[in-house]
Amino acid sequence: MGSLDSYLPIFLLIVVGIAFASLSFVASKLLAPQRPTSAKEAPYECGIEPDREPPTRFPVRFYLVAMVFIVFDIEVIFLFPWAVVENQLGRFGLVEIIVFAAAVFISFVYLISNGALDWVPLKRVRPITSEAVRTTASTVRRVPPPGGPGRRAVRTGAAGDAPGPDMPEPSSVASSSGGEAA
Amino acid sequence: MGDPLFIHGVDLAVFVIAVVKVVVAFVVLLVSVMLMIWFERKVISDMQNRIGPNRAGPFGILQTLADGIKLFFKEDLMPTNADRVVFKLAPYLALLPALLIFTIVPVGGVVTIAHHTVELQVADPAIGILFLLALSSVAVYGTMLAGWSSGSKYPLLGAVRASAQMISYEAAMGLSIVAVVLESHSLSTRTIVDLQASSVLHWNVFRTGVIPFLIFVVAVTAELQRPPFDLSEGEQELVGGFHTEYSSLRFALFFLAEFMNTITMSAIIVTLFLGGPDGPGFHFLRWLWPILWFAGKTVVFLYGYVWVRASLPRMRYDQLMDIGWKLLIPLSLAWLLIIAAIEQSRLWGVAILVACVPIYFLLQRSRQVSRRRAEMQAVETERARSRKDPRSVLFDSLLADEPAGGEH
Numbered sequence: 001m002g003s004l005d006s007y008l009p010i011f012l013l014i015v016v017g018i019a020f021a022s023l024s025f026v027a028s029k030l031l032a033p034q035r036p037t038s039a040k041e042a043p044y045e046c047g048i049e050p051d052r053e054p055p056t057r058f059p060v061r062f063y064l065v066a067m068v069f070i071v072f073d074i075e076v077i078f079l080f081p082w083a084v085v086e087n088q089l090g091r092f093g094l095v096e097i098i099v100f101a102a103a104v105f106i107s108f109v110y111l112i113s114n115g116a117l118d119w120v121p122l123k124r125v126r127p128i129t130s131e132a133v134r135t136t137a138s139t140v141r142r143v144p145p146p147g148g149p150g151r152r153a154v155r156t157g158a159a160g161d162a163p164g165p166d167m168p169e170p171s172s173v174a175s176s177s178g179g180e181a182a
Numbered sequence: 183m184g185d186p187l188f189i190h191g192v193d194l195a196v197f198v199i200a201v202v203k204v205v206v207a208f209v210v211l212l213v214s215v216m217l218m219i220w221f222e223r224k225v226i227s228d229m230q231n232r233i234g235p236n237r238a239g240p241f242g243i244l245q246t247l248a249d250g251i252k253l254f255f256k257e258d259l260m261p262t263n264a265d266r267v268v269f270k271l272a273p274y275l276a277l278l279p280a281l282l283i284f285t286i287v288p289v290g291g292v293v294t295i296a297h298h299t300v301e302l303q304v305a306d307p308a309i310g311i312l313f314l315l316a317l318s319s320v321a322v323y324g325t326m327l328a329g330w331s332s333g334s335k336y337p338l339l340g341a342v343r344a345s346a347q348m349i350s351y352e353a354a355m356g357l358s359i360v361a362v363v364l365e366s367h368s369l370s371t372r373t374i375v376d377l378q379a380s381s382v383l384h385w386n387v388f389r390t391g392v393i394p395f396l397i398f399v400v401a402v403t404a405e406l407q408r409p410p411f412d413l414s415e416g417e418q419e420l421v422g423g424f425h426t427e428y429s430s431l432r433f434a435l436f437f438l439a440e441f442m443n444t445i446t447m448s449a450i451i452v453t454l455f456l457g458g459p460d461g462p463g464f465h466f467l468r469w470l471w472p473i474l475w476f477a478g479k480t481v482v483f484l485y486g487y488v489w490v491r492a493s494l495p496r497m498r499y500d501q502l503m504d505i506g507w508k509l510l511i512p513l514s515l516a517w518l519l520i521i522a523a524i525e526q527s528r529l530w531g532v533a534i535l536v537a538c539v540p541i542y543f544l545l546q547r548s549r550q551v552s553r554r555r556a557e558m559q560a561v562e563t564e565r566a567r568s569r570k571d572p573r574s575v576l577f578d579s580l581l582a583d584e585p586a587g588g589e590h
Contacts, residue, residue: 007307009204009304009305010282010285010304010307012200013207013208013282014278017274020208021277024435028254029258031254032258032431035257038262040259041260041261042262043263043333043334044336053335058342065346065349068507069350073352076315076357077315080363083363084368084369086367094526101519105512113555114555115552117503117504118500119499
């Protein structure tokens with residue numbers, strides 16, 4: 001069993017890694033606050049109420065890729081033993097591996113010509129009609145251009161003296177922050 | 183054959199040496215991750231005309247430490263829909279492969295400590311390369327399970343994308359490693375490094391003819407999901423990718439694993455293709471120079487990753503898959519056969535090279551066929567729609583590239 005000895009450091013590192021992660025979790029448990037609310041624990045949706053479940057069905061291409069991957073992964077794994085003893089096998093090994101690679105390659109060509117590894121959406125024949133309802137004309141609100149020379153003076157630097165008309169009054173700021181704290 | 187440290191079995195001294203190696207490697211990895219995050223932020227801010235972190239410690243070098251400590255004090259949330267066990271397991275599955283891959287990297291030469299021959303690498307199993315491949319496959323589980331167990335849509339989408347990407351590039355990565363094994367006839371990283379010693383021309387990057395090196399670097403970048411291959415965390419579409427729902431320390435572990443992987447894989451590139459710790463040394467402090475050479479070469483790649491991140495925009499998903507499957511895999515396979523044939527005799531090499539030409543056209547033809555097939559399908563869809571055929575609903579869903587029942 002001497003050959004397994006050389007895995008001792010790897011095993012030790014697994015132990016150290018797990019210990020590090022677990023101790024960190026313990027420390028985090030002791031140090032971190034625990035005040036979960038339903039809003040914090042909801043699935044992330046930019047603050048919107050999530051109204052859809054996470055998708056349970058995926059485009060079939062992802063599964064296809066996984067299946068094709070298995071073929072190539074097996075090919076790679078079979079290539080390793082050959083590569084190690086390639087100098088002893090000589091010409092026999094080379095011919096073998098060419099036949100093997102050709103067999104995998106032909107199936108690869110078949111897969112590609114069937115479109116198994118195509119990711120682009122199929123080509124559109126019908127031109128996209130301009131049915132779009134959300135354009136800049138509908139979503140961007142036109143604001144009247146800044147009129148009056150006084151506003152321009154505020155922009156160029158005298159900001160401290162005259163707050164613009166859109167800035168809230170100091171009293172309203174105080175009341176709103178007080179409302180938040182309450 | 184095998185690690186000389188364990189030739190005479192395991193006694194107390196050997197055990198202590200192993201423990202010291204493991205602890206040193208662990209601490210060095212953690213510190214280098216800390217420095218790498220700082221380095222990346224600092225270099226990127228330089229490239230973007232910003233100052234970057236400059237508050238914690240000299241030049242902001244302790245910024246990562248400050249961020250890490252902050253994360254300890256943050257609330258650890260468990261989303262309501264999460265699969266609790268898997269959600270907690272996933273950070274371990276991400277961190278452990280990142281740690282373990284580093285064990286097979288030779289960081290220096292061979293030294294003698296207390297009459298024991300010690301290789302300056304954590305472990306030297308005889309199947310080192312297979313160990314690397316196995317662990318890079320396990321890393322996919324960390325990503326996939328983290329996204330799946332979150333019970334939320336963005337992490338799930340990010341995880342599925344990430345795993346499809348990782349497995350796509352794993353084949354190309356494996357094929358370019360086979361080219362290295364073909365030159366060294368060994369799966370032990372120490373042997374691979376030893377055979378590259380003493381001259382730059384012996385480095386595998388030249389002995390395998392540069393192409394496997396380039397393929398390996400691209401594939402590793404995709405494996406790491408570093409820019410420009412970081413589609414799994416495209417902020418515009420997927421918030422943060424598979425770890426969107428993770429907070430506090432669990433998030434920190436994913437972050438740690440990500441950067442540790444970057445460092446480890448740079449070290450693997452150096453080991454496999456650039457001679458590892460090989461380089462000119464001096465007579466004093468003989469053990470030190472290989473370590474410095476190794477560190478220097480690794481930093482070059484780390485800088486390269488940061489540079490690429492600052493310069494290149496993210497790719498489109500179909501471009502990513504096309505490069506992985508239709509360029510890297512056939513190219514690396516063909517190159518591998520050419521190398522093997524040249525080792526046999528020059529005549530065989532020429533024969534394979536000539537055979538690659540019709541194969542290239544066959545590949546082009548198959549892509550053409552697939553494109554035409556897609557066009558025909560689109561035309562048929564259009565016909566079906568104009569006939570108000572009920573099948574057109576199905577075709578529409580194909581056309582939009584969305585699952586038919588995925589809307590509700």
